[in-house]
Amino acid sequence: MSERDVFDMVIVGGGLSGAALALALRDMAWRVAVVEPNPPRAPGDAWDARVYAYSPGNVVWLQALGAWNATVRSQPVYAMRIAGDDGGHLAFDALDAGLSELAFIAESNRLHWSLWQGLRAAGNIESIEAETAGVAWGDGEHELILADGRRLQAGLLVGADGAHSWLRAQANIGLTIEDYQHVGVVANFETERPHRGIAYQWFRPDGVLAYLPLPGNRISIVWSTTPEQAEALKALPPDEFTSRVAEAGRHSLGRLQLVTPPQGFPLKRRRAEAWVRPGLVLIGDAAHTVHPLAGQGINLGFRDVRLLAESLRDAQLAPGDLGRLQAYALRRDEDVSSVQFVTGSLKKLFASEEPLLRWLRNTGMTLTDGQAWLKQALMRHAIQ
Ligand SMILES: Cc1cc2nc3c(=O)[nH]c(=O)nc-3n(C[C@H](O)[C@H](O)[C@H](O)COP(=O)(O)OP(=O)(O)OC[C@H]3O[C@@H](n4cnc5c(N)ncnc54)[C@H](O)[C@@H]3O)c2cc1C
Known part of the structure; x- marks a missing residue:
């Protein structure tokens, strides 16, 4: 040797x-x-389908390493809006917790x-x-x-x-x-309306859909859903897939235009x-x-x-x-x-179709929304 x-x-x-x-x-x-x-x-100009949310604590550390630099196209997240499947809602705002941002989104x-x-x-x-x-x-x-x-x-x-x-x-x-029995379908879109640095998440009967803001009028989505539904979504023609994502996101950002084709990742x-x-x-x-x-x-x-x-x-x-x-x-x-x-x-709480659980999870979400101290504690853990 x-x-x-x-x-x-x-x-x-x-x-x-x-x-x-x-x-x-x-x-x-x-x-x-x-x-x-x-x-x-070496990355080209095209947008990467793999987009993640990075905590501010990790970003500060990556900056100190010199790795979080001008090469990385990132979007700060200032607020997060979460909706349940039956009227529940929960909002996080960086300013409420004395923070400048909740996370950064980057490829x-x-x-x-x-x-x-x-x-x-x-x-x-x-x-x-x-x-x-x-x-x-x-x-x-x-x-x-x-x-x-x-x-x-x-x-x-x-x-x-x-x-x-x-x-x-x-x-x-x-x-x-543990198999979550979910596949994460990811894709990037251009949006008609600006996202203003807000991330959205909808808990749905078929899983969880997230819109993560990217620089410019762009978002990355992660739709975690059953393997059957994920296959069906990926097989749709691009226009139909786009309409399904816009509809599931309650048209929050107006019309969408697909930038990267959907890819699926089994979740365990x-x-x-x-x-x-x-x-x-x-x-x-x-x-x-x-x-x-x-x-x-x-x-x-x-x-x-x-x-x-x-x-x-x-x-x-x-x-x-x-x-x-x-x-x-x-x-x-x-x-x-x-x-x-x-x-x-x-994931389990929102997977159940039991009416009592559905009421409980949505009520719990809205009740949490009224508890400033609890929301601050959750935010403080997520930013590390
Ligand atoms: C749909 C989806 C969305 C996600 N979103 C987020 C998010 O928003 N925020 C977040 O924090 N995380 C997110 N994640 C998780 C994130 O993708 C992973 O945690 C992360 O990529 C793991 O990085 P890693 O370096 O540990 O492993 P990997 O990325 O898997 O890297 C492993 C490396 O090891 C190499 N390798 C494999 N075998 C060998 C071998 N025998 N010898 C040498 N090298 C080998 C591979 O080539 C690879 O480069 C998401 C994951 C999914 C599926």
Whole structure:
């Protein structure tokens, strides 16, 4: 093995979570490798169908990393309007909580590219475009074997390889999965009327529809619905699909024009049975996935990265120090559990056709709307 192949840490997967972790470690003395078979390509002008809501706390952190820059086309969200399926309503306004915004909406591909630009420029990070083939777990040092035969040695392997994590499977870490029986249909539109930085969400008998504001008169939608309805929506001619989205959104923004064709993503709640093993730690979707109705998936991933990077800064300890990694896992598990519980409960509450539950959920929503302190508490958690 050549000396170049010895690292302090190897990150398997260079999606948003893995790339952000590498970048957060850029000024450290450690040598870090990011192994990714499909690095991002330079984005063109076309709008990416993958659009996410990012919390202000994560955006401030990404700004400090230099990744949230002019490359990222983002729209602040100043207010959110939520409607139940039987008259319930709930409104959040940033100003009411003394905030300048509730979230930022931006395309995934541009942020991904920007993170990679940063990590490619860092002297201590090596990006390796390769498929993985195996792992040899050792006593303190471990080897990642690549499909081209190269072997990368490191004290810590990081699983950032997404919901179907290969590395998690290599470590024999089980997974609890709950199928939400929903597919998220995403698409982008131009709107007739300005959105004024307001995000909308409608809880409907067939699922949840969200309008997320994009720069200009544009929105991205996520319509989480049954697999059958998702298939039917995707099969509609563009004009008909557009009318269905406008109608389901109560024509709030006037006429819509389709910008990117609909794509569907099956939605499952996943939770790794362990976040840590000797020589291994999981981050992002490799550790957890959640229903997108609260827009928290990558926000949880970035919060994993923030905590892990911060705790790894204690240079007295080796990267793979188990006590430190276990402390990370314990703290992150709390945040993930509460987000999974709240989103899962909301999804279930609104899935029921029971008339009493329908009345309760709509009344509960409107009652919550009258409780300023409760709304402020909810907003404070969401902005982290
Ligand atoms: C419809 C929908 C809407 C969403 N909306 C939001 C939102 O509004 N806000 C939000 O916070 N989140 C949202 N999410 C969640 C968000 O998409 C994910 O949480 C996020 O993309 C996960 O990033 P990641 O880097 O952890 O994993 P991934 O994006 O899956 O990246 C994993 C990377 O690992 C690589 N890889 C895979 N296998 C290997 C291997 N063997 N070796 C090396 N590399 C490998 C892959 O190529 C990939 O680049 C949404 C999700 C869906 C489905």
